[in-house]
Amino acid sequence: MFPVMKPSFSQRLSAMAAALCVVVARAATPTEVLAKIDPATGKASDTATEFSVTGVVSTRTVLPGGQVVAWVHAVGEAGLPVVAPVADATLLAPRNEVTLVGKLGDGPLGRAALVLKKDSVKVGMTNKSVGAAEVRPPAFFADAAALAGRWVQVTNVTFAPGKFGKDGKASVKGDGGEMKLLVSTGVADLDVPPGPVNVFGIPVKTADGWALAASRFLPSNAKALQALATKHTCFTCHNPDMKMVGPAYRDVAARYRKDPEALAKLVSQIEKGGTGKWGPAPMPALGTKVPLEDRKTLSEWVLHYRWDWLLAE
Ligand code: HEC
Incomplete structure (x- = not known):
């Protein structure tokens, strides 16, 4: 007959700890996680660790079949591919600064990628730069x-x-x-x-x-377009990628990305000015200073940023 052993205090303590135990993902940079993928074979050396990664999304592609692959970078470094079903990857938009959790596993392009844990994406700043191309x-x-x-x-x-x-x-x-x-x-x-x-x-x-x-x-003539925008004082209130007094051109393009009337609306805004669409700050009417042809050219340029969004959908 074995005596019934009462658990010792330390045994009870460790049982309680195990019951309460929440696996905390290991914080790592995109570059540190990338180092666990063999550049030659594309195989991952560690598929067990759950990583918590922070970086900026540069590119997001929806592949035929409905899987998203998004590249997350430490600014100026190589991107870590992150894969997820479309429904889980909404926040992985280009230029979002994100923190997300996942383990390395099979990627869609025949190479390992970080497989996103559902609901783990947190967004920091938007419109962050990825660095120079x-x-x-x-x-x-x-x-x-x-x-x-x-x-x-x-x-x-x-x-x-x-x-x-x-x-x-x-x-x-x-x-x-x-x-x-x-x-x-x-x-x-x-x-x-x-x-x-x-x-x-x-x-x-x-x-x-x-x-x-x-x-x-x-x-491709971005330099000439920037010169035109400088000449017409647009940059005193606007930046293509960042909100200033006026909205980022990228955000304007996002709002109108599928609007067939977009060009007419923007040309009219530059002519007549306006307020209330983006906040309380007004845009002055510039129609007397900016000729129609330049208003069209500048509006088309602003709308080019719609590709940032269309290419990620
Ligand atoms: C004095 C500051 C200022 C200047 C100069 C200025 N803008 Fe604006 N712009 C704004 C503000 C503020 C808004 C937001 C207005 C609103 O909320 O309706 C805006 C909005 C816009 C929009 C969005 C319009 C819409 O329909 O949503 C476009 C496009 C735009 N500006 C282009 C230009 C261009 C091109 C120039 C140069 C020719 C220019 N802006 C010069 C302040 C300025």
Whole structure:
């Protein structure tokens, strides 16, 4: 006969601790988690640890099949791919500063990625910068391994006229060559940009070679447009990416991204001014100073930022 042993005080204490135990995710930078993915094979060396990661989202793509992959960066460093079903990934919008929890697991592009824990995303600041983009020509994408996961820009990109397909891919021409873009299924059936654009995004290896996962299209003559906006004093109250006295152009473009009347509304705002749409601060009427043609050019430029949102939907 064994005597019935009463649990000792220390045994009871540890049982209580176990019952109360909440697994606290380990805080790590995107770069620290990325170091656990083998660059050659794409396999993760640690699929057990739950990481809590803070960084800025640069690019978000919805893949055919409905899975989101978003790249989260420590500013200026390579991005950690994070995967989640569309419904769980709403807050992973480009330029959001986020803290999120997940474990490394299978990614959608044949490589490991952080698999997002449902409801774990917390948003800090929005409209945060990802850092400067490395400029590379299309020829670089024959083997873009050297900049995998980095924030890269390709200038002077033109599309074959028509609409984006449903397969999330686009073949484009840039300075001196052709290359492939990975685009979100959100742009399927939308008209491609008519003029040359600079494409910002993340180089990724797909089943048929390297492509740039596109996050932003801006007109290639951005310098001339900025000069025009400076001449007409727009920058005293506006910044494309940040709210100042007036709204960030990026936020204006988000509001009107699917509005067919958007161009007319913006041209009219610059002519007549207005207040109350973005807050109490008024925008003065500039119609006597800014000719119609410049109002149109500036409005089209502002609306280009709608790609920030359309490419992520
Ligand atoms: C003196 C400050 C100031 C200047 C200069 C200014 N804006 Fe604005 N702008 C504002 C404010 C404030 C708002 C928000 C008005 C509101 O809430 O309705 C605004 C709103 C806008 C909007 C959003 C309109 C809408 O319908 O939602 C656009 C586009 C815009 N400005 C473009 C420009 C351009 C282009 C220029 C230069 C030609 C310019 N602004 C110059 C202060 C300014």
